[in-house]
């Protein structure tokens with residue numbers, strides 16, 4: 001048993017720790033870093049208590065408990081006496097936010113809705129996909145999108161153009177799909193070859209069929225209060241969908257988005273803001289990215305740098321959505337590489353309360369959201385509720 005008292009409030013918790021292993025916090029104690037502890041106090045049980053004790057000469061503000069929904073904050077290092085013993089043996093690993101399973105649930109729901117629409121009005125949603133060049137990864141994503149369409153009952157139309165194709169050729173296909181009533185969604189797989197102007201091409205997609213949500217009008221509306229985009233880009237939408245489906249409260253929380261790309265970082269920050277989070281964006285010119293990230297209750301990492309976000313960047317109990325899908329060499333893997341996220345999973349999962357894995361996190365949700373946008377587009381086009 002130990003008693004911890006907060007100097008800034010009348011909070012005092014009697015703690016019975018759930019294991020027998022103790023770490024003594026003497027005045028010499030340097031650090032108990034981000035330990036997650038299960039504990040029971042009085043008649044209540046506490047999901048977890050996680051905290052960090054700095055050196056007494058350099059006290060650190062730390063979270064001293066996750067008690068129900070409340071956080072109790074105190075200057076732990078300055079107030080723990082040498083007699084306080086803390087048990088930190090029972091680490092609770094972060095909950096895995098399973099994007100693969102969630103994407104399957106979403107696909108099942110979409111399939112049911114498509115079948116309802118087909119039965120009612122005889123309309124099947126259609127998605128056109130344009131792939132230019134011969135990047136292997138892009139070809140795989142397009143193949144997976146086609147398969148996903150088949151699995152839910154969306155008709156897909158594919159155009160494959162060689163690397164040497166001209167911008168005009170791509171624009172002509174877009175224009176034809178814009179005019180085709182069987183096509184409710186159009187996407188141009190990115191990245192495009194360097195000789196093409198991505199902006200010109202994305203601007204040419206009709207805003208009503210912009211299921212990727214990359215058209216500047218859709219992004220502009222997303223940024224405006226009181227305006228609604230017709231579509232939200234799939235990866236950021238998938239991130240928010242995961243938070244919703246795992247009952248992560250967003251309203252009033254501090255969120256940090258790492259990365260500011262047009263496709264993920266910027267729309268993710270705008271979406272979080274629309275959900276009433278207080279949002280900061282960390283980017284390549286940010287001073288002290290660790291410090292800013294450490295304040296976040298929710299982190300969305302979308303920088304494309306393997307394992308950039310370390311355990312020490314994360315506030316205990318934070319929820320992490322890792323968008324990065326980075327190949328790193330791995331001689332033991334049949335492909336010669338394996339995929340890792342932007343967040344160092346091993347470290348982060350010891351600190352966070354929930355985290356998406358890579359692979360199997362946000363990636364599958366990107367395609368599920370594309371299907372969802374295509375269905376929404378077809379429903380809107382045919383005024384089907």
Ligand SMILES: Nc1nc2c(c(=O)[nH]1)N[C@@H](CN(C=O)c1ccc(C(=O)N[C@@H](CCC(=O)O)C(=O)O)cc1)CN2
Nearest residue numbers: 141187188189190191212234325359360361363364366
């Ligand atoms: N027009 C678009 N281009 C691109 C987009 C996009 O949303 N629209 N996003 C990415 C690529 N992408 C979809 O196009 C995509 C990337 C990754 C995954 C995915 O499921 N990844 C798996 C791992 C796959 C593997 O093993 O290789 C995972 O994370 O579990 C889906 C879609 C850029 N271009």
